[in-house]
Amino acid sequence: MNNKETPSKLKPVILTCAQPTGNLTLGNYLGAIRNWSEMLDDYQCFFGIVDLHAITVPPKPAELRQNVYSCIAQYIACGLDPAKCHQFVQSHVIGHTELAWILTCMTPIGELQRMTQFKDKAAKLGFKVAEDKDSGDVKFSHEKMRAQASINAGLLCYPVLMAADILLYNADLVPVGEDQRQHLELCRDLAGRFNQKYSETFTIPEPYLAKAGARIMSLIEPVRKMSKSDDNERATLYVLDDPNQIKKKIGTAVTDSGSEIKLSKEKPGVSNLLTIHSSLSGISIENLESHFLGKGYGELKAEVTELLVETLKPVRESYQELIKDKSYLDAVLKAGSEAAQKRAFKILSKVQRKIGLPERARN
Numbered sequence: 390m391n392n393k394e395t396p397s398k399l400k401p402v403i404l405t406c407a408q409p410t411g412n413l414t415l416g417n418y419l420g421a422i423r424n425w426s427e428m429l430d431d432y433q434c435f436f437g438i439v440d441l442h443a444i445t446v447p448p449k450p451a452e453l454r455q456n457v458y459s460c461i462a463q464y465i466a467c468g469l470d471p472a473k474c475h476q477f478v479q480s481h482v483i484g485h486t487e488l489a490w491i492l493t494c495m496t497p498i499g500e501l502q503r504m505t506q507f508k509d510k511a512a513k514l515g516f517k518v519a520e521d522k523d524s525g526d527v528k529f530s531h532e533k534m535r536a537q538a539s540i541n542a543g544l545l546c547y548p549v550l551m552a553a554d555i556l557l558y559n560a561d562l563v564p565v566g567e568d569q570r571q572h573l574e575l576c577r578d579l580a581g582r583f584n585q586k587y588s589e590t591f592t593i594p595e596p597y598l599a600k601a602g603a604r605i606m607s608l609i610e611p612v613r614k615m616s617k618s619d620d621n622e623r624a625t626l627y628v629l630d631d632p633n634q635i636k637k638k639i640g641t642a643v644t645d646s647g648s649e650i651k652l653s654k655e656k657p658g659v660s661n662l663l664t665i666h667s668s669l670s671g672i673s674i675e676n677l678e679s680h681f682l683g684k685g686y687g688e689l690k691a692e693v694t695e696l697l698v699e700t701l702k703p704v705r706e707s708y709q710e711l712i713k714d715k716s717y718l719d720a721v722l723k724a725g726s727e728a729a730q731k732r733a734f735k736i737l738s739k740v741q742r743k744i745g746l747p748e749r750a751r752n
């Protein structure tokens with residue numbers, strides 16, 4: 390056995406997940422999935438499709454089911470070779486919600502109300518969010534008296550479920566985009582708190598952020614992250630977009646005043662395009678700035694378009710084949726869930742024992 394072939398039991402564990410939103414965005418790809426595929430040989434990898442997270446915004450049942458297939462097919466098409474990692478659906482593994490409940494009982498409500506993503510989502514639903522500067526308390530008042538606009542408790546408790554996803558596997562490393570950093574901090578706090586109260590149980594997970602691409606921004610409003618929930622269809626590029634869509638979206642991407650091509654806070658549009666270029670070409674931002682010296686935005690957009698078309702073509706083609714084969718996708722998910730369940734069960738049982746839940750009698 391050479392050095393590369395470390396037995397998988399000794400390899401550190403990575404765990405990360407994404408919501409089954411149907412179409413993966415370029416942000417999901419560059420900030421997350423592409424990096425996961427580069428870690429397959431050196432880690433024991435668990436990749437979850439978190440359908441229970443997806444129901445915090447009530448989905449259409451048939452759409453959710455189809456999105457899970459679409460998501461696994463895109464994962465594999467993006468390079469997550471099922472022979473080298475465990476890919477599973479969150480609701481197929483017993484333990485995520487069980488551990489989430491245990492951790493919920495250790496989490497002050499205030500900590501959850503202060504989560505940036507929760508405040509953003511609450512604000513989107515029409516709630517006015519005010520934070521008391523001295524106490525840090527968060528108060529919500531309903532601005533628009535719309536009957537349908539209410540925040541469900543799932544949206545508030547979402548980060549605890551995410552912490553459970555990670556701790557259930559005692560993951561060493563969690564590769565995520567920048568937007569998940571705060572959730573990961575909560576996870577680390579909860580793990581530490583549990584260990585202190587009940588003795589060493591959880592590994593404190595480390596975040597792993599991509600060097601380039603950890604935050605891909607909207608193509609139309611580059612001060613906001615690229616997201617599937619954006620109302621403007623030109624703002625978000627999808628992994629499955631065809632060359633025409635890519636050309637149109639990059640063509641209409643917002644640039645900035647002036648003509649200089651450089652990374653700067655004053656130039657969020659150009660900076661975003663440079664970041665996308667750099668993550669796809671592997672050329673450092675510094676070298677790209679020299680390369681584009683004296684050139685115009687048109688040239689930058691043309692190169693970004695070409696790189697995207699080239700990179701995403703094989704992904705799209707492979708996806709089109711994979712999505713036709715539901716029984717293969719089912720088999721991948723079944724094997725992934727079995728491996729995940731094996732690991733999750735051990736850790737859940739240990740946690741239940743430590744907090745005093747009575748063990749089931751064996752025959």
Ligand code: TYM
Nearest residue numbers: 405406407408416417420421551554565566603604605615
């Ligand atoms: P989700 O489904 O929104 O995104 C999946 C992954 O894609 C990254 N990402 C981005 N990276 C760079 N730029 C962007 N514009 C961008 N948009 C998304 C996210 O950071 C993430 O890594 N709560 C999580 C899912 C989750 C999870 C977990 C992640 C549930 N449990 C346990 C890690 C570990 C979420 O909604 O990601």
